[in-house]
Amino acid sequence: MIRKAMIVMPLCLLSLTACSSNADKPEAAASSASPALAATTASEAAVSPTAQAASEEAELRQAVVAYSDAFLDAKPTAGYDLFSARCKERVTLSEFTGMLTAAKQMYGKAMPIKSFEAQISGDLARVTYTYDVPALNQNKEPWVRESGKWKQDDC
Template identity: 35%
Template sequence: MRTRATTAALAALLLAALTACSTTDDGKRPPHPTPTKSASRAPSATADPARADLEKTVRAYTAAYFKPDVTTAYNLISARCKEQITKPGLGLLIDRAHQLSGDRAVKRFRINKFSGNMARVSYGVGLPRYDQHDQPWTRERGHWRYDAC
């Protein structure tokens, strides 16, 4: 019974995390992101290196999330998020996402805000229920980490 409740709670957390849309400071829902690069192209080497690294990390996290590759995905979340979810807990979430949707990759990507070690991005993987709007990312020790926990 306890395992069933834990699995149900983790599934609910996954659904909330993947379908939740952040709002802007004025309370309005941000517009859908517009594509900046195709899914098959890597960030431009001529772009700002920090922005290119952010996009590369978002793409890597998303690919690991839907593969599912719990080790890679867990390594790409912030220290703050690691205080809220364990590696096995994340494993349950990404296994379920993979079962429901298979392998996915970022098809649309946009940086909404970028300031120092904080950024907000919007992206989609081809399924509207997984679209992310204004999702927070943080740079820790020079590396971008998912911070939407």
């Protein structure tokens, strides 16, 4: 979460398994296929984790941008929807709305993220991202995947 302190301090100063045969399994198909096909299947499997990591990072970045935009544009419902269940237990929608209203007054509107770096481990992530306004920069902000969706978990 764009930290409450960043907003409060300046204001003080003025979130089937289906039955199948072995033929349906990639390993079985590769072992019964030609050596060239088996090599292709093996190389595709080697690329798959990288492609999955890139996809996970793209999904996380999309959630971070959506949260940032909602926060800075004072769209509390959209931002609160991107809050983790844990954060929703700690911060009410009313409190969150107040934080977003203060952020909008201080920073005006959503701005593009200048840099983005994510460390993803399963359903947890730490995200560092920056803006042209250093006071908004986030360092290793916690995010959690809940029901397949990334949620902001810094509360």
